[in-house]
Amino acid sequence: MNLRDYIRDIQDYPKEGIVFFDITPILSDPDAFRHTVDCLAEKFKDSGATKIVAAEARGFIFGAPLAYKMGIGFVPVRKPGKLPHKNRCVSYDLEYGTDTLCMHEDAIAEGEKVLVIDDLLATGGTAEGMLKLVTEAGGDIVGCGFVVQLGFLDGPKVMKDSGHNHCFLLE
Ligand code: PRP
Ligand code: ADE
Numbered sequence: 157m158n159l160r161d162y163i164r165d166i167q168d169y170p171k172e173g174i175v176f177f178d179i180t181p182i183l184s185d186p187d188a189f190r191h192t193v194d195c196l197a198e199k200f201k202d203s204g205a206t207k208i209v210a211a212e213a214r215g216f217i218f219g220a221p222l223a224y225k226m227g228i229g230f231v232p233v234r235k236p237g238k239l240p241h242k243n244r245c246v247s248y249d250l251e252y253g254t255d256t257l258c259m260h261e262d263a264i265a266e267g268e269k270v271l272v273i274d275d276l277l278a279t280g281g282t283a284e285g286m287l288k289l290v291t292e293a294g295g296d297i298v299g300c301g302f303v304v305q306l307g308f309l310d311g312p313k314v315m316k317d318s319g320h321n322h323c324f325l326l327e
Contacts, residue, residue, distance in 0.1 A: 159326055162188045179275050193221045196301050199323050203298045205271040207231050211282055219273040231263040246288045248281035259289045266294035277305040280314025
């Protein structure tokens with residue numbers, strides 16, 4: 157199965173000049189969705205991770221079923237004001253704006269092995285923010301997985317420079 161067939165390019169969304177990679181066709185096809193989660197699980201089966209960290213909203217879509225399949229915990233990273241317990245937060249740049257993400261302070265134990273998961277890597281800002289949140293919490297990042305990356309943006313370089321093990325289902 158070629159997952160690229162299930163990603164739709166939308167021109168000039170959400171702003172002129174942006175090509176938006178719409179992953180909803182993956183979600184609406186049960187085989188493509190299962191295949192995506194299964195491939196991520198295969199990549200990380202020997203990671204030893206006990207938690208998956210993923211950012212709202214699209215990161216949840218892949219991160220939560222992956223955690224279920226791997227039999228490990230899931231940690232939601234959310235926009236400010238959404239998590240009820242004590243938060244740690246980071247701000248970062250996006251392809252089409254800036255944003256802040258937060259995680260519960262006690263979500264990751266010191267030394268805990270963590271996978272960072274998202275649907276798409278563009279500038280790498282979101283991933284960098286999640287890496288920072290996990291690192292500040294004392295987590296050990298054992299892998300980062302993305303369904304797709306936008307090779308013409310900085311994300312792949314950000315991941316390479318981070319020194320963390322990472323993979324993309326689609327290059
Ligand atoms: C998208 C996507 C990634 C991020 C990638 O999320 O799901 O999390 O952008 O871009 P980056 O590499 O430049 O940070 P978005 O912030 O649009 O929010 P959403 O998941 O709620 O749609
Ligand atoms: N997140 C950041 N940039 C994106 C893009 N071009 N398509 C889909 N999601 C994105």
